[in-house]
Amino acid sequence: MATAILSTVHVHAQGASNAKWFAPTIQEVEIVSDWKQGDAGIIWADDFSAPGALAPRYHDVGSSAGSFGPADAVGLGNSRGLRQHYDSGQVSAGWAWRFFGDHPSVGGPQYREVWARFYHRFDTGFVGVPPKMARMGTFATGDWTLGFMAHYWWATQGSSRGRAIADVASNIATTGNQPVQRGYNNFERWLPVALSTFKADTAPNSERWICYEMRVKLNDANMLNGEYDYWADGQKIISITGRNIVAAYTARGINALQLDTYWNAGSPREQSRFYDNVVIATHRIGPARSPRTPLIRRTPFRPIGSEQLMEWHLQVAPSAARDSIVWVARTMAGGTESVRVDAASGTFTGNRTMLDANTLYVVRASAVLRDQDSSGWSEWHGEFLTSDDVSSIVVEQARSALRAYPSPASERVTIEGFDDGAIEVVDCVGRIVLTERNESTRHRIDVDVSRLASGLYFVRNGAQATRFVVSR
Incomplete structure (x- = not known):
């Protein structure tokens, strides 16, 4: 006989803020990794880094x-x-x-x-x-x-x-x-x-x-x-x-x-x-993993009339303890759109030199216009999770011709767009798991990844870097 369980609905309210319309919003927090190494609970993942169309990674596509x-x-x-x-x-x-x-x-x-x-x-x-x-x-x-x-x-x-x-x-x-x-x-x-x-x-x-x-x-x-x-x-x-x-x-x-x-x-x-x-x-x-000194970027300021953004401010706090601010940015000029959470750009509380590892954080921002009108603080938002290792690898794909595909992959990955020199495959904690050398003039190689555990990997070649996912 089936036992009935009462149906309950919980709808959670978003925090309120008295900030004015021009309080900055954080567009994104830099990420360095996503899927956990060897995580058997991952069924499938895609970061869209593979070249070409969505098929065959997706089974039905309407373009x-x-x-x-x-x-x-x-x-x-x-x-x-x-x-x-x-x-x-x-x-x-x-x-x-x-x-x-x-x-x-x-x-x-x-x-x-x-x-x-x-x-x-x-x-x-x-x-x-x-x-x-x-x-x-x-x-x-x-x-x-x-x-x-x-x-x-x-x-x-x-x-x-x-x-x-x-x-x-x-x-x-x-x-x-x-x-x-x-x-x-x-x-x-x-x-x-x-x-x-x-x-x-x-x-x-x-x-x-x-x-x-x-x-x-x-x-x-x-x-x-x-x-x-x-x-x-x-x-x-x-x-x-x-x-x-x-x-x-x-x-x-x-x-x-x-x-x-x-x-x-x-x-x-x-x-x-x-x-x-x-x-x-x-x-x-x-959320995806971020470095312990992440780059934080705000959304563009869109003025009403002749307003001009003169300066803005940023704070970081643990998601679970939002009254315990751990980093305060130095005052930034209105034309500055991003800031790195480090000792050069702001002040940490206590003895910190970077954010704590494996911790959820949120951010809030405020701004001042040309007439000295202050926005007040925005809501806390933009939750991110720091990596669990100091040696986070930052990948700036937009500046790199290096490509690794398909992603996700299970057996082999094609790497192309590299310069002369060693090609290293690195896991999320900075360990080199594969080293390859280009022996052709095509600057393209196929790499066997069948022995690598499921997770996120980085490819390094000199100053270039990219990433791919192994998923089974």
Whole structure:
């Protein structure tokens, strides 16, 4: 006999701020690594560093005549990322499906609980809120019949406009054990919508890279114990428990993730949005790793009328203890857009010479205009995780011709664009795991990585560097 569990919904509020409109927003914090070495919980990952189109890394892609695809210098740190471009009025602007686990076309293990994480940013000056961002669910058959789908979407109407929502649909009747409707995007029932207070179109969330994450745990057969959680910028913004997601359906688990840019009403103007660093795992993922002296970049200042940004300020604090500020930047001129968290650019508290290892931090900023009007402090935002080793390797891909692909890779990696001299493959803690020398004039080699553990690796050649992922 099934035991009923009360359904609960927790929607978490975002911290309030009295800052004025011109308080700076942190666009991004430098990252140096992402996937953990040897982490068996990583199902799949992509940082878009591989050259070429999304296929075959993604199983179903809608490129919308070039509107949607990888591009140089649009990802985190000006790396290669995923760009989606809307023309004015455009509705269908591209998508990418990654299948995994027991998807009918993959034939792998069944997963009943899965996390998916990705970074997303709206371009500077973006207007409006496209309702779609990502979805994760179950494909039951080869004809695209679904078991369920959890949507990470944005509300678009009324006072809720721009707020993140969890909108989950099931294609299994409340006491059923098989899909009811046939074909894609057809469902038998929709679960109650969960509306968060996290908004995409308000400071400090617009125009910056935000780490989003979603978790779905399927209910046991005929039990009200399904769960789903959504995070934004390190904060859990929606938490749902006690749900009947798939009733008694157990034939397949969670096996698909989609990045989705459909805009039902059409974009009001020509503009772009971006994705980077996608990870699917069997455990909480969290933000990518940053060096212990990271470079922090603010969003561009957009004046109203004749206002001029004269100076700005920055503070860093542990995410778990935001009153305990650990670094204060020296006053920066208005034309300065980035600062490194080190002793040369600011002051650490205590005996620190850099941020603590393996610690979550947040930042806040303030600014002063030409008439000495002060913005006050922004909300704490931009959560990042420091690396666990002092010898963090900084990769500035935009300045390097060096390439390593495919990424993710399982057996072999092609490295090209290097100069004469040794080519070193280095793990996340700075250990050299492979050394190669170019014996041809083509400046291109194939490297066997079949013995390397799953994780992130760096390729060094003189002053050049790039990265690739091993994933199995």
